[in-house]
Amino acid sequence: MRYLIFLRGIPGSGKSTFVKENMLEPYTISSDEVRLLLKPPVLSVTGQTIISQKINRRVWGLIYSLIKCRMEEGEFTILNATNAGNADIAKYRQLVKAHRYKAFCVDFSDVPLEVAKERNMKRPAHEVVPEAVIEDMHSIISRQSVPSFVTVIKPHEFHEKLQYRVTDFSHYRKIHHIGDINGSYTALMKYLSCGLNDSDLYIFLGDYTGNGTQNSKVIKFLISVMCRDNVIMLEGDNEKCLCSPAAGEEQTHISEFADTLCPLPELEQAGITKNDALELYRKTVPCIYYKFHKKYVLVTHGGLSSLPENLVFVGTEQMTKGVGEPEDASLIAESFNNNTGENTFQIHGHRNPENLPVKNGRTFNLCDENQSGKSLRVLTLDKEGFHDHYIQKEN
Numbered sequence: 091m092r093y094l095i096f097l098r099g100i101p102g103s104g105k106s107t108f109v110k111e112n113m114l115e116p117y118t119i120s121s122d123e124v125r126l127l128l129k130p131p132v133l134s135v136t137g138q139t140i141i142s143q144k145i146n147r148r149v150w151g152l153i154y155s156l157i158k159c160r161m162e163e164g165e166f167t168i169l170n171a172t173n174a175g176n177a178d179i180a181k182y183r184q185l186v187k188a189h190r191y192k193a194f195c196v197d198f199s200d201v202p203l204e205v206a207k208e209r210n211m212k213r214p215a216h217e218v219v220p221e222a223v224i225e226d227m228h229s230i231i232s233r234q235s236v237p238s239f240v241t242v243i244k245p246h247e248f249h250e251k252l253q254y255r256v257t258d259f260s261h262y263r264k265i266h267h268i269g270d271i272n273g274s275y276t277a278l279m280k281y282l283s284c285g286l287n288d289s290d291l292y293i294f295l296g297d298y299t300g301n302g303t304q305n306s307k308v309i310k311f312l313i314s315v316m317c318r319d320n321v322i323m324l325e326g327d328n329e330k331c332l333c334s335p336a337a338g339e340e341q342t343h344i345s346e347f348a349d350t351l352c353p354l355p356e357l358e359q360a361g362i363t364k365n366d367a368l369e370l371y372r373k374t375v376p377c378i379y380y381k382f383h384k385k386y387v388l389v390t391h392g393g394l395s396s397l398p399e400n401l402v403f404v405g406t407e408q409m410t411k412g413v414g415e416p417e418d419a420s421l422i423a424e425s426f427n428n429n430t431g432e433n434t435f436q437i438h439g440h441r442n443p444e445n446l447p448v449k450n451g452r453t454f455n456l457c458d459e460n461q462s463g464k465s466l467r468v469l470t471l472d473k474e475g476f477h478d479h480y481i482q483k484e485n
Contacts (some may be wrong), residue, residue, distance in 0.1 A: 091165050091190060091254070091401065091403075091409075092164050092166075092190055092191040092406055093167070093192050093193075093194065094161070094169070094185075094186060094191050095166075095169065095194050095195075096168075096171075096179050096194070097109075097168065097195075098173040098197050098198060098199070098231065098236065099172065099199055100224050100231065101187050101210050101219040101223075101227070102173060102208070102210035102219075102224065103198035103209060104208075104209075105196075106170060106191045108196070108198075108248075109168065109170055113333075114168055117170075118168040119160075119167065120170040120218065121149060121150075121170065121172075123172075124152055124153055125141050128148055138218075139215055140216055140218070141216055141217065152437055154181070154182075157182065158185060159374075160277065161191060164376065164406020164409075165405040166402055166405070166409075172227050174227045174230040174231045174234070175230050176235060176463060179240060179402040182466060184336065187216060190205070190372065192241070193240040193253075194240065194243055195242045195252065196243055196244070197244055198245065199231050205387075209372055218446075240265055242448055252400075252437055253400055253402065254401035256386065257379070259291055260383050262290055262382075263470075263472065264288060264289075265382060265470065266456075266468060266470050267293050268292065268438045268456075268468050269456025269457060270295065270296065270326070270385040271297065271298050272299065273281075273300050273302075273304050273305040273308055274302040275308045276304065276310065277466040277482065277484065278308065278311070278466060281466065281479065281481045286318065286320065286321070286356065288449045292315075292380060293389055294324060295324050295437070295438065295440075295456055296325055296326020296329060296374070296391035296410065296439060297329070297439060298328070302483070305356060306356045307360065309370065310361070312363065316369075316373045317373075318402045322368075322376045322378055323375070324374060324375060324376070325374035325376055326374075326391040326410055326439070326440065329410075333463075356474075376390070376406040376409040377390045377409050377442070381399070383473065384433055386434045387435045388434070388435070388436045389436075389437045390410075391409065391438060392437075393422045393423075393438035393441070394422070395429065396429035396430065397429070410440075412440055416440075417441075419443070419444065420444055422451035423455070426452070427434050427450075427451035427453060431450075435452045435453070435454070435476075437456060438453070438454075439457040442457040448478040449476070464483050465480040466481040467480060468480075
């Protein structure tokens with residue numbers, strides 16, 4: 091999911107050990123490892139092998155590009171570097187904003203300078219950092235603060251602060267899961283003919299615009315309800331296509347691909363501004379995992395093959411587009427059912443080329459015939475269990 095983590099501390103403060111002990115290597119970009127990818131160890135004037143510092147501009151340019159690529163996919167990412175100065179972290183501010191990330195800094199500054207120096211000397215020869223460099227970095231960290239867009243935590247707080255926690259929705263009378271609308275406003279209004287009940291929760295699964303002819307009406311309705319406490323809107327792949335980071339990563343904007351989903355003139359004629367549409371997009375979330383009495387329910391747009399111990403580590407791209415290929419919907423349902431307990435359920439939309447029924451074991455598919463279906467699929471959950479509904483589309 092969209093989290094960018096900065097590790098901050100002098101060499102020898104325990105950053106790399108922290109990564110290894112917590113098995114975070116697959117999610118971590120290390121500045122020293124990037125240096126070694128670009129250039130192997132070189133000889134120093136004293137005859138020792140060291141990691142070259144003369145390629146720093148190329149190193150940090152490559153690191154920025156790698157992080158940007160990961161953020162475009164919504165991947166959980168850790169940057170293992172000293173990150174001593176305010177500017178070292180501040181340069182990612184625009185990326186964080188444009189890609190709707192949350193930024194954290196794991197702070198190792200409590201490690202005493204002498205302890206870090208001692209650890210440094212025990213490293214492989216080419217990884218040993220000159221003590222004068224460590225002292226300079228320690229001075230910078232002591233004098234400069236972390237930028238305000240970043241939340242600072244200590245290493246022991248990592249798992250507590252970055253654990254995706256189940257939300258208890260048992261206080262609701264009923265939960266409505268509304269599948270891919272794809273511009274079918276009439277069908278949506280048929281289902282919601284009595285309005286939204288304050289005692290119920292409404293979860294919209296994404297792909298609000300699409301092949302239907304009433305895209306702007308759907309968008310306008312969702313904008314009217316998006317701030318309600320009992321409304322949750324997931325991000326679908328159509329929503330990601332609708333809005334994308336602007337050049338320079340200063341802000342999100344309406345992408346050129348939007349015209350294939352909902353023509354901008356149609357939005358404007360309905361009184362919907364670009365800012366309105368962007369605010370709707372910013373309200374969307376990659377997933378929701380909740381408890382309803384004794385049932386645990388994972389809701390994504392695309393569908394997952396299992397329920398990881400911590401959903402934070404799952405990329406947003408997989409949540410919106412689903413695991414595997416579109417034709418793997420049946421296999422994904424089978425895998426999820428086999429990989430989870432009897433009280434755990436999954437609900438998703440997005441793909442259904444085989445025209446599977448709503449219920450597939452403990453997995454529910456709310457996409458009708460792969461986005462071009464004739465029915466809006468809705469699944470409700472109350473104390474008696476799950477109930478599926480099919481609302482005929484007229485367009």
